Amino acid sequence: MEPSIHTSGRAKTIRSWVLLYFDSLYSWAFYKTSNKESAEDLVQETFLVALKSFDQFEGKSTPKSWLFGILRHKITDYHRQKYKDPSIAILTTIENGSDALFDKLFNVHGEWNPGESPQPWQxxxxxxxxxxxxxxxxxxxxxxxxLKWFSAVQLKFLEEKKPEQVCQELGVTPTNYWQIIHRAKLQLRKCLQINWFNG
Known part of the structure; x- marks a missing residue:
């Protein structure tokens, strides 16, 4: 009789957490994935893990913090799997073609081309x-x-992974890592300049 009471109480607590924290968790997952279905799945998985490992919650943190900790791991696994699965195409450019942007921004001496240097933002x-x-x-x-640039940016800036961790997960050298980050930031800045600040 005791186990069923314990399980029932655990489920009741998780249900209350779903009502309290689902929206916050979903918003964060959607921000990290830009995909409605994936965000919903990740949050559902988070609550399933919470239910299964409820005994590990010792109350040293708030329920919300504990759930976000589980969700962060789920999101990391999501991006790791996404990077390893070549059937998932999120690209509108290809990696080898990215040099065209670099050539557009800089001259042969590595200096900004006229009109391409970053403009101060408000x-x-x-x-x-x-x-x-x-x-x-x-x-x-x-x-x-x-894809590799996207994964590097996600892991470094959104998952706050250390460079050596990103290198290990993506299978790149430190030199390649810094080149990827540098070029990704340039491309992101150019895209935001066009689509947001000058939009």
């Missing part, structure tokens, strides 16, 4: 990540990155 840009429309534009720009 001070309120520090709060742009709170703007849903900007986040949509940012995600659209990220989808235009080559």
């Amino acid at each position: 001070e309120e840009t520090v709060h742009l990540l709170d703007d849903p429309d900007f986040n949509t534009t940012l995600q659209d720009c990220m989808k235009k990155l080559p």
Whole structure:
């Protein structure tokens, strides 16, 4: 009798957490994946893990923090699998063709071409990540990155992985990693300049 009571209480608690935290978790998952179905699946998986490992929740953190910790792991696994699955195409450019952008931005001496140097952005840009429309534009720009670049940016800036961890997960050398990050940032900045700041 005791186990069923325990299980029932656990399920009741998880159901209350679903009502309280689903929207926050979903918003975060959608921001990380830009995919409605994937975000919903990740949040559902998060609650399933929480139900199965409920005994590990010791109350040292808030339920919300604990759930977000589970979700972060799920999102990391999602991007790792996405990178390893060549059938998932998120690209509108190919990696080898990305040099065209680099050539457009810089001359043979590595200097900015006329009219291509970064323009200063307004001070309120520090709060742009709170703007849903900007986040949509940012995600659209990220989808235009080559797959390896996209994964590197996700892992470094959104998952806050250390460079050596990103290198290990993507199977690249430190030199290649920094080149990828540098070129990805240039392409993202150019895309945002066109589609947001000059839009």
